[in-house]
Amino acid sequence: MSTNHMTPEETQALIQEVLEVYPEDAKKDRAKHLMVNDQEVEQSKKCITSNRKSLPGVMTVRGCAYAGSKGVVWGPIKDMVHISHGPVGCGQYSRAGRRNYYVGTTGINTFGTMNFTSDFQEKDIVFGGDKKLSKIMLEIEELFPLNKGITIQSECPIGLIGDDIEAIAKQTTKDVKKPVVPVRCEGFRGVSQSLGHHIANDAIRDWVLHNRDNDAFDDTPYDVTIIGDYNIGGDAWSSRTLLEEMGLRVIAQWSGDGTLAEMENTPKAKLNLLHCYRSMNYISRHMEEKYGIPWKEYNFFGPTKIAESLRDIASFFDDTIKANTEKVIEKYRAEYQAVIDKYKPRLEGKRVMLYVGGLRPRHVIGAYEDLGMEVVGTGYEFGHNDDYDRTIKEMGNATLIFDDVTGYEFEEFVKRVKPDLIGSGIKEKYIFQKMGIPFRQMHSWDYSGPYHGYDGFAIFARDMDMTLNNPCWSKVKVPWLIEDEEETAVAASA
Amino acid sequence: MPNVMIRIKDNGALLFYIAKKDQEDEIATVEKDTDDEWGGKIELTDGSEYYIDPITPRPSFPTTLRFKRA
Ligand code: SF4
Numbered sequence: 001m002s003t004n005h006m007t008p009e010e011t012q013a014l015i016q017e018v019l020e021v022y023p024e025d026a027k028k029d030r031a032k033h034l035m036v037n038d039q040e041v042e043q044s045k046k047c048i049t050s051n052r053k054s055l056p057g058v059m060t061v062r063g064c065a066y067a068g069s070k071g072v073v074w075g076p077i078k079d080m081v082h083i084s085h086g087p088v089g090c091g092q093y094s095r096a097g098r099r100n101y102y103v104g105t106t107g108i109n110t111f112g113t114m115n116f117t118s119d120f121q122e123k124d125i126v127f128g129g130d131k132k133l134s135k136i137m138l139e140i141e142e143l144f145p146l147n148k149g150i151t152i153q154s155e156c157p158i159g160l161i162g163d164d165i166e167a168i169a170k171q172t173t174k175d176v177k178k179p180v181v182p183v184r185c186e187g188f189r190g191v192s193q194s195l196g197h198h199i200a201n202d203a204i205r206d207w208v209l210h211n212r213d214n215d216a217f218d219d220t221p222y223d224v225t226i227i228g229d230y231n232i233g234g235d236a237w238s239s240r241t242l243l244e245e246m247g248l249r250v251i252a253q254w255s256g257d258g259t260l261a262e263m264e265n266t267p268k269a270k271l272n273l274l275h276c277y278r279s280m281n282y283i284s285r286h287m288e289e290k291y292g293i294p295w296k297e298y299n300f301f302g303p304t305k306i307a308e309s310l311r312d313i314a315s316f317f318d319d320t321i322k323a324n325t326e327k328v329i330e331k332y333r334a335e336y337q338a339v340i341d342k343y344k345p346r347l348e349g350k351r352v353m354l355y356v357g358g359l360r361p362r363h364v365i366g367a368y369e370d371l372g373m374e375v376v377g378t379g380y381e382f383g384h385n386d387d388y389d390r391t392i393k394e395m396g397n398a399t400l401i402f403d404d405v406t407g408y409e410f411e412e413f414v415k416r417v418k419p420d421l422i423g424s425g426i427k428e429k430y431i432f433q434k435m436g437i438p439f440r441q442m443h444s445w446d447y448s449g450p451y452h453g454y455d456g457f458a459i460f461a462r463d464m465d466m467t468l469n470n471p472c473w474s475k476v477k478v479p480w481l482i483e484d485e486e487e488t489a490v491a492a493s494a
Numbered sequence: 495m496p497n498v499m500i501r502i503k504d505n506g507a508l509l510f511y512i513a514k515k516d517q518e519d520e521i522a523t524v525e526k527d528t529d530d531e532w533g534g535k536i537e538l539t540d541g542s543e544y545y546i547d548p549i550t551p552r553p554s555f556p557t558t559l560r561f562k563r564a
Binding site (some may be wrong): 042043045051282285288289384385386389 | 515540556557558
């Protein structure tokens, strides 16, 4: 069935076939999370169900609310100390995993890659951990006096034993005279990391955003912010340069390489630029309502989408900015054309399957298309209706769209659709590599990056080429398949 | 009785956003929509209907309002 283009009927049949092994109830449930794309559809909720509890018994790669808050939204704010409040494991096993690059001296004025935890023991569960929490915050203040504030990232037990972290936070704010933010992101809340993003946004709204409302600010008509860029491998930096070249002033970037002061100054902006819609739309909507700041989603993957987004952003400003924007696009034209000329012949016609998080399942499609590649399947770990609404138009007709895909389904889809490249995460990587299929991690950029902006596109193209056209893949064969072949060879010669 | 944030979309239409459900739908018709009154029965493009007692004067968007299912 590895024809280049499947018909909608073929894709539907494929879904049915893969679902066949499930018991009746599971089949019914999972069927709702899989769809055949049809660009005519306006509302995804009619075709695909999302943001539901994962089915017990299947392999899911989702994370928890704590991961969404500590790992994604708050963690990269570099000049604050984020306490993983609860047992040590949740923080230690996820420490520094997302490569949110930042400038600063770790342990002195920045704390991004460090792990702070209250290291709960049995007695803390039995007698409560409030005293311990206020003690460690005072210790933090003594050991790391240049921190600008502290957040308390609750792990599961905190919610279960009912500690009053809000009261401790208020008291400590008075003691240390710095913002102390309690975040109720216990892992059991919600069905995935997604609710953690929301809870983290709400904490920013309630404890941070208004801190400087009455302070004077030297504003310009060109003040914008970057929201929802986590600076993975330097992504926010290669985005920021483009905005600055347009003549805009970036007064804040969250949370990659971000600071508390930048968050507090965000309400002074004229326009909020939103990269990861899924994780930061809540706070953008709030600022639009409270401060009247419009927000704009943008996509800086690949030259086509970059130019589209730059022009879109420029349309909020005067003719000078618009003219600058054209100059920026022109300035990089030779550079990105050279990238396309070099790599497109090596990648043209190759088919990609994606399964990622927040925005990438739809945002990177354009970058692949710029290189002549086609995305034949895509899906979100923790997307919602509004994400799928935005995906349907980006994907070709009759392609596969899957929500919270299970380990089994993903493998089966890959076996039958036979993509030339898979882009997903660390949990999928080695399975597919052992199957001999070229694979790129599309969360961490496989320790490469940045991929955003024109500079990032060059790296993206190189990485896809070096992975896909690597001669190793034809040499990878798992032992049981080799034996099979030998047996058939023996049988044939007998 | 969902809390709904109403904002103006890029295309000028009003967007009906239910945060609880992450549902974004365009408003198709509003029963009363003048400078000094806004509300009544509201129909979304997906056909579902909501109701809000008319507000005077017309609120400025974005704003969060409480609707009833009609
Ligand atoms: S689910 Fe709970 S225990 Fe597990 S990592 Fe998340 S916060 Fe920690």
